[in-house]
Amino acid sequence: MSTIALDHVSRWYHNVVAVNDVSMTIGPGVTGLLGPNGAGKSTLISLMSGFLAPSAGSVTLDDQQLWRNPDAYRKIGLVPEREALFDYLTGRQFVTANAELHKLPDPGAAAARALETVEMTEAADRAISTYSKGMRQRVKMASALVHDPSVLLLDEPFNGMDPRQRMHLMELLRTMGAQGRTVLFSSHILEEVEQVARQIEVVIAGRHAASGDFGAIRRLMTNRPNRYVLHSSDDRLLASVLIRDPSVRGASLRSQGGLDVEAGDFGRFAQVLPQLAREQSIRLLEVTPTDESLESVFAYLVAS
Amino acid sequence: MNATIVRLGMRSVFGRRRGVLLLILPVVLILLAVVVRALAGAGVGTGGDVLAALGLQVLLPLIALIAAASLLAPEIDDGSVVYLLAKPIPRMTIVVSKLTVAFGCTVVFAVLPILIAGFILAGGQAGFVLAFVLGALAGGAAYCALFTWLSTLTRHAVVIGLLYVLLWEGLIGGVVSGVRWVSIGWWTGAIAEAVSNKVQLVSPNLGAAYAVIATLVVLVGMAMLAARRLSGFNLTGDE
Numbered sequence: 221m222s223t224i225a226l227d228h229v230s231r232w233y234h235n236v237v238a239v240n241d242v243s244m245t246i247g248p249g250v251t252g253l254l255g256p257n258g259a260g261k262s263t264l265i266s267l268m269s270g271f272l273a274p275s276a277g278s279v280t281l282d283d284q285q286l287w288r289n290p291d292a293y294r295k296i297g298l299v300p301e302r303e304a305l306f307d308y309l310t311g312r313q314f315v316t317a318n319a320e321l322h323k324l325p326d327p328g329a330a331a332a333r334a335l336e337t338v339e340m341t342e343a344a345d346r347a348i349s350t351y352s353k354g355m356r357q358r359v360k361m362a363s364a365l366v367h368d369p370s371v372l373l374l375d376e377p378f379n380g381m382d383p384r385q386r387m388h389l390m391e392l393l394r395t396m397g398a399q400g401r402t403v404l405f406s407s408h409i410l411e412e413v414e415q416v417a418r419q420i421e422v423v424i425a426g427r428h429a430a431s432g433d434f435g436a437i438r439r440l441m442t443n444r445p446n447r448y449v450l451h452s453s454d455d456r457l458l459a460s461v462l463i464r465d466p467s468v469r470g471a472s473l474r475s476q477g478g479l480d481v482e483a484g485d486f487g488r489f490a491q492v493l494p495q496l497a498r499e500q501s502i503r504l505l506e507v508t509p510t511d512e513s514l515e516s517v518f519a520y521l522v523a524s
Numbered sequence: 525m526n527a528t529i530v531r532l533g534m535r536s537v538f539g540r541r542r543g544v545l546l547l548i549l550p551v552v553l554i555l556l557a558v559v560v561r562a563l564a565g566a567g568v569g570t571g572g573d574v575l576a577a578l579g580l581q582v583l584l585p586l587i588a589l590i591a592a593a594s595l596l597a598p599e600i601d602d603g604s605v606v607y608l609l610a611k612p613i614p615r616m617t618i619v620v621s622k623l624t625v626a627f628g629c630t631v632v633f634a635v636l637p638i639l640i641a642g643f644i645l646a647g648g649q650a651g652f653v654l655a656f657v658l659g660a661l662a663g664g665a666a667y668c669a670l671f672t673w674l675s676t677l678t679r680h681a682v683v684i685g686l687l688y689v690l691l692w693e694g695l696i697g698g699v700v701s702g703v704r705w706v707s708i709g710w711w712t713g714a715i716a717e718a719v720s721n722k723v724q725l726v727s728p729n730l731g732a733a734y735a736v737i738a739t740l741v742v743l744v745g746m747a748m749l750a751a752r753r754l755s756g757f758n759l760t761g762d763e
Contacts, residue, residue, distance in 0.1 A: 238760075263760055269610065271759035288755050291612050298610045300759065304602035306532060308539035314607075320528040321611040363607060 222282050222295055222370040222402045223247045224268050229277035231263055238263040240426040241277070246404050250397035252417030252434070253406040260426040261406035262301060265375045268404065269298045281371065294322075297364030301375035303356055305348050311335065311359045312344040315366055322367040334362040339388060353380030361389070372396055374405035378412055390416045409509075411490060446486045447510045450479040450493075453503035461496045465489075478506075526613060526621045533625035537594045545590050546629060550637035553583050557641035568652050568722045571645030575656050576725050579638040580712050581694065584630070584660050588667035589685040591629035595622045596750075597675035597682070600757070609757055616751040623672055623747060630664035655720035663712030666739045669746035670708065676753035704730060708742065711735035 224246040231239040239260045246268070255261050266272035267279045270286035270293070279286050286292050306314055315334055319327035335344045338358040343351070348359065357380060364372060374393075378386050393416050397403045407413050413420055414434050422430040452458045459471040459479050467488035471481045483489035497504050537543055556578060557571075564570045599605035608618055638660050642653030670688075674681040693709040704710035711734075713725035718732030 266759040269759065271606065271609070271757060273756070273758075290609075290614065290755075293610050293612045296610065298606070300603060300606050302603035302606075304604040306536070306604060306607070308535050309532075317528050317532060318607060318611075321526070321608065321613060323612075 221248050221400055224286075224371065224402065224404070225278075225280050225283075226264075226267070227278045227280075229267060229274045229279055231260075231267060231272060231275050237426050239267070239274075239423075242423070242426075242428045243277075244421055244428060244431060246402055246421075248397070248400045248402050249419060250393050250403045250405070250417045251419040251421060252413030253404055253421050253423065254410060254413045255406075255408060255423040255429075257408050259408075259423045261408075261423060262375055263426075264423065265373050265404070265406055269296060269373050294367070295370045297367070297369035297372045299357075299360045299364045299372070299374040299377055301379070303353070305356060305359065307347070307349040310345050310347055311340055311351070311355075311362070314348060314359060315344075315362045318363040319366045324367060330366050330368075331362070334366040335359075337365060337392065338362045354382055354385040357381055357389075358385070361392070369401070371402045372404070374403075376407060377405050378407060378409070386412075411486075446483045446489070448481045448483065448489075449474075449506070449508045449510055450481055450504065451477065451506035452479070452497065453505070454500075455479045457500055458497065458502050461500055462493070465492050465496065467492055480510075525624055526617050529608060529613075529618055529621035530625055532608075533595050533622055534628075536598070537591055537625065537629060543590075543594070546587060546633045549583050549586060550633050553578055553637050553641050554644070557644040561644050566645065566647035568646050568649055571642070571649075572652070572723055572725070574645055575638060575642055576713065579634075579641060579656065580660060580663065580716070580725075581709055583637065584634045584663055584712070585667050585685075585689040585693070585709065587634040588626065588630045588664055589671050589682060589689065591633075592622075592626040592668045592671035593675050593681045593685060595626055595675065596672060597679060600676065601679045603759070605754075605757065606759060609754065614751075615755040616747070618754060619672065619747050619751045623668055626668040626672060627665055630668055631661070635660045635664055649722065651720045652722045655716040655718075655723045658719050659712045659714075659716030662715050662736065662739045663708055666708045666711070666742040666746075669743045669750075673746040673750040673753070676750045705734075705738075708739070711738050715739070 226242055226244050229239060229242045230237065242264065253261050253264060263272065267274055268286065270289060273287045281292050281295060284292060309317065312331060312335065315331040316327050319330040324330045335341050338361045340355065340358050340362060343355060348356065351359065357377060377389060381389060393403055393405065417434055420432065420434050421428065450458065455473055455478060459473060462468045462481060463471050467483055467485040469482045469484045471479060473479055493507065494504065557574060560570060560574055596605065635657055639653060639657050642656050646652050671681060671685050674684055678684060692703065693707045697703040697707045697710060710730060714730040714735035715732055716723045717725055
């Protein structure tokens, strides 16, 4: 059981403030760090993983400072956002090397276990340079898990994953959290965070905007209109069936193709959209929350 | 030193295209030695000039630069160094492991070719050749440490390293004699001169004691600075 504590932490680069007087405690279980792009999520994860010095305040793991403290990595597994790996190695060689660097007694066995956990055993003996984005993500995950850390920090782990891999990683994070590990992952997609994390920390423009149980934050969101852009095999038909559903407040066809939809209850909308599409044999090609809606979601959260 | 980091380092040097350069440069030196030997015969005069001009002043710093800069700079640039740093390993161990790989490459691809070229050029003059080899070993170590530190400092380590070798040591060092006191290339020459009186490279002579101490200071100092730099590595960049 490990706890990361940020106490009045600020971080600035010259005259730009990236993180502004943030205090939070991340304990066992899964915590979602939510915020729009550029909100300071990566800066916070760098601070929590000892890869950035706070300009003010303190960042500790179980009361030990993280900055310039390599021993802390015995407890921490880090999955960075950047994709670069040691491309000239195979997945197995890479994860085994990570196990060796942790001085584990049986690096080969530990690597095999970690690769199995992320379902990468089959592709483990291929060079990393041949991996897809999702596979890279999973190998990064295996390298972070190989020493069985009590803290797992993941920066935008769902980026580039297909839906099946996404579900699998979500399940994995839930399991890790249930085992009593302190798991923190960042995301700019509320629905993503909501599915995994019990506890949500919201950062906006470097400030700690909200903190709490996902249920409470979700309730705040329920009546909030959300805008989506949909592309489907039959936009006109989709618009007509969606507008009949109470979760949808408006639907309009875009001149360049596609459909603008305003959902009043995004929870219900997320459920009925695939259902309705299936019933009408409409193929959904793209469902994108518009940036404007995303920003307004966060703005709404702050206002609440 | 950490065996895993050394192994990964070897893979990264030879896994990149610039690794080919490591092979080309020594072949050029040895071929040139063969040509000079065929045209001018064996001797310490011309032999010394070729070994100094091409071996010590070009091959040695360039091989050390290619080897050292292929180790840390790309990993820092693309962020993959985080997989080495997010481990409970003293930063000095990481630097020493990287330095060991760079120095190993320098020995194989610079010092050994200098030894071979030396015997081709000077015939059986073992003392003369040994002087160049010992100078190259000392200089190679110092160059590796300097370029390793540069790699932790900037993504332009290769360019800055080249400027150091060509401008500072080559051009300015040749004109302004004071520069020789702060130039690894000239220390290398001073050490070689001290080993064999047949080697005459540096004037005014710096003295072997100064050259050895200065080499050690650079080796240890740069390693410490590089370790310090790694321990303050920022995942989000230095902007």
